[in-house]
Amino acid sequence: MNNKLNPKIWFVLSNLLIVFLGIGLIVPVMPTIMREMGLDGKTMGYLVAAFSLTQLLVSPIAGKWVDRFGRKRMIVIGMFIFGLSELLFAVGHVVELLYLSRFIGGISAAFVMPAITAYVADVTDIKQRPRAMGYVSAAINTGFILGPGIGGFLAEINIRAPFFTAALLGFIGAVFSVLFLKEPEREQVHSEKPIKTEATSLKILLQPIFFIPFLIIFISSFGLSAYETIYGLFLDRQFQFTAKDIAILLILSGVLGTVFQVFLFDGLTRKLGEINLIRICIFVAAIMMIFMMNVSSFISILLVTLMVFLTFDLIRPALTTYLSKVAGQQQGYISGLNSSFTSVGNIIGPIIAGALFDYQAYSPYVFSMAVLLISLVIAMFWRQPKKLL
Numbered sequence: 001m002n003n004k005l006n007p008k009i010w011f012v013l014s015n016l017l018i019v020f021l022g023i024g025l026i027v028p029v030m031p032t033i034m035r036e037m038g039l040d041g042k043t044m045g046y047l048v049a050a051f052s053l054t055q056l057l058v059s060p061i062a063g064k065w066v067d068r069f070g071r072k073r074m075i076v077i078g079m080f081i082f083g084l085s086e087l088l089f090a091v092g093h094v095v096e097l098l099y100l101s102r103f104i105g106g107i108s109a110a111f112v113m114p115a116i117t118a119y120v121a122d123v124t125d126i127k128q129r130p131r132a133m134g135y136v137s138a139a140i141n142t143g144f145i146l147g148p149g150i151g152g153f154l155a156e157i158n159i160r161a162p163f164f165t166a167a168l169l170g171f172i173g174a175v176f177s178v179l180f181l182k183e184p185e186r187e188q189v190h191s192e193k194p195i196k197t198e199a200t201s202l203k204i205l206l207q208p209i210f211f212i213p214f215l216i217i218f219i220s221s222f223g224l225s226a227y228e229t230i231y232g233l234f235l236d237r238q239f240q241f242t243a244k245d246i247a248i249l250l251i252l253s254g255v256l257g258t259v260f261q262v263f264l265f266d267g268l269t270r271k272l273g274e275i276n277l278i279r280i281c282i283f284v285a286a287i288m289m290i291f292m293m294n295v296s297s298f299i300s301i302l303l304v305t306l307m308v309f310l311t312f313d314l315i316r317p318a319l320t321t322y323l324s325k326v327a328g329q330q331q332g333y334i335s336g337l338n339s340s341f342t343s344v345g346n347i348i349g350p351i352i353a354g355a356l357f358d359y360q361a362y363s364p365y366v367f368s369m370a371v372l373l374i375s376l377v378i379a380m381f382w383r384q385p386k387k388l389l
Contacts, residue, residue, distance in 0.1 A: 005132055006123040011181060012116045013139040015079055015173045019112050020140050022086050022166035023051070023105070024147020028243040028250070029155050029162065031236040036159070037095060045354020048229050050099050052346030054106025055113075055339060062110040063336015071119040071332075072183045076174055078111030083170025090163035106343075108170075114335035121324045122184040130274075130321045134265035137317030142258045148232070149254060152247020209326045210334075212382045213319055214341045219375040220282060221345025223368040224312050226353035227289070230364045235301070237361055249298075253306040261313040274318040275382050281311040281318075282376045289369035293362045 030044055066074050085105035092098045117136060124132045151162035235241040235249075268277050288308045295301045320338065327334035353364040 005128060005135075008123055008182070008184065009120055009132060009135065011176075012075065012119050013135060015075060015112065015177060016116050016136065016139040017143045018079070018166075018169045018173045019082050019109060020143025021147040021150065022082060022143075022163075022170065023109070024143060024250075025086075025151035025154075025162040025166055026089075026148075028148045028152035028232055028246045029159055030232050032155065032159055032243060033098075034233070037093075039095065040354075040358060042351075042354045042358055043095070044233070045229055045350040045352075045357075047095075047098060047102055048225070048350035048354075049347045050102035051106040051109070052225070052343040052350075054103045055110045056106075056343030056347060058107050058110035059114065059336045059339035059343060060333075061336075063114040063333045063339070065111075066115045066118050066332030066336070070183050071115045071122070072177065072181050074111045074115035075119070075181065076177045078108045078115065079170055079174035079177055081105075081111065082108035083167045083174065086163045086167035086170055090160045090167060110336075110339060110343075113339045114332050117320060117324070117335040117338070118332040119184055121327070126325060129324055130269045130317075131266045133317045133321040133324060134261060134269075136320065137265075137313060138258050138261050140316065142254060146251060146254045149247040149251030152243040152245075152250075155243045208383075210323075210337075212378060213322055214337065216278065216282075216375050216379055216382070217319055217338060217341040218345045219371055219378065220285075220312075220315060221342045222349045223285075223345075223371040223375065224308075225346040225349030226356075226364050226371070227292075227308065227368045229350040229353045230357045230361075231305075233357060234361055234364075239301075245298075249302055249305055252302055253309050256306055257310040257313050260310055261317075265314060265317055268314065269318060269321065273384065274322040275379070275384055277318050278315050279376065279379045279382075281315045282372055282379060285311040285315075286369050286372040286376065289365045289372070292365050 026048070033039070034044055062074065081104060085101050085108055088097060088101035088104065092101055117133075120132050120136055121129065147166075150165075154161040154165060232241075232243075232246050235246055241249075272280070285308055288304050288311070291300075291304045292308070295304055320335075323334050323338055352367060356363040356367055
């Protein structure tokens with residue numbers, strides 16, 4: 001294959017963007033929903049964690065289904081379920097319905113994420129893959145960061161408008177996938193020297209090439225989700241920021257972060273390698289948590305937010321690229337495990353962050369910094385497999 005990416009990639013990335021736009025919509029409206037429904041920080045943390053809990057439970061099975069039933073089918077079903085989950089959140093005025101929406105949303109993410117990651121791996125060769133996975137992460141982070149931004153502006157019209165919009169986009173994505181998306185051909189070999197991983201789940205996880213990156217995925221997701229969960233609540237309590245103020249912050253940092261990622265990721269992975277890039281980004285993210293506890297102006301908050309999101313905009317595709325190189329013929333399954341470990345971190349992080357926020361507004365950032373430093377220590381023991389050198 002040449003250096004030009006398969007145009008099919010842009011279609012599946014648009015679906016991924018829609019899903020993460022919807023996921024991010026909840027961030028700026030969390031303070032308003034919290035006040036309107038009389039909820040506390042712990043309950044909001046549980047709401048965020050509910051999504052990840054379901055994704056955790058479903059992802060391993062969904063990853064196997066991606067390999068068994070095909071990428072397209074799982075993407076179509078996942079997009080439809082996503083639309084349904086957003087519609088439920090839009091009409092939900094009791095906390096039980098909000099929980100149901102988040103559970104169903106977790107199923108949609110479990111279907112869509114490994115399917116799209118495997119799809120991209122199918123239509124790229126090993127040289128194209130870092131750039132392609134960089135675009136996958138860019139779509140995720142653009143959606144997750146611009147979602148709160150767009151949600152903040154739509155919330156000015158009506159607090160439920162962001163979720164009706166996301167539901168509509170989800171259903172449109174499902175229909176367009178049925179009509180225009182084709183199942184990719186799966187080549188027998190996607191890397192120059194593939195590493196065989198035909199073993200049980202436990203044996204796969206205990207292999208050094210998988211154990212450390214999956215552990216880092218878990219711990220880093222743990223820290224980032226804690227940061228993200230109370231971001232809007234923190235700015236609302238400490239600086240009385242409105243949903244619109246938070247939206248502006250997230251849009252600016254999201255756009256700048258995505259631009260840097262698209263233009264920097266491929267070059268940085270070629271120069272540093274995925275493992276070294278991950279180490280550097282984890283260190284910078286941990287330092288930014290200290291700055292977050294000492295910000296006092298809009299500009300300083302913007303700069304810290306930009307740096308935090310940029311580091312994770314680079315960590316995620318670096319981990320995904322590495323795993324796609326060592327996954328061999330189990331792209332869907334390894335992608336499912338990737339989602340599972342991310343989900344475990346995303347379950348525990350928000351719950352602890354919500355409880356810590358009720359105790360003291362700054363404490364979730366101390367917690368995030370600590371777990372990121374633990375992740376950095378683990379990353380220092382990570383070595384590149386000889387077969388990929």
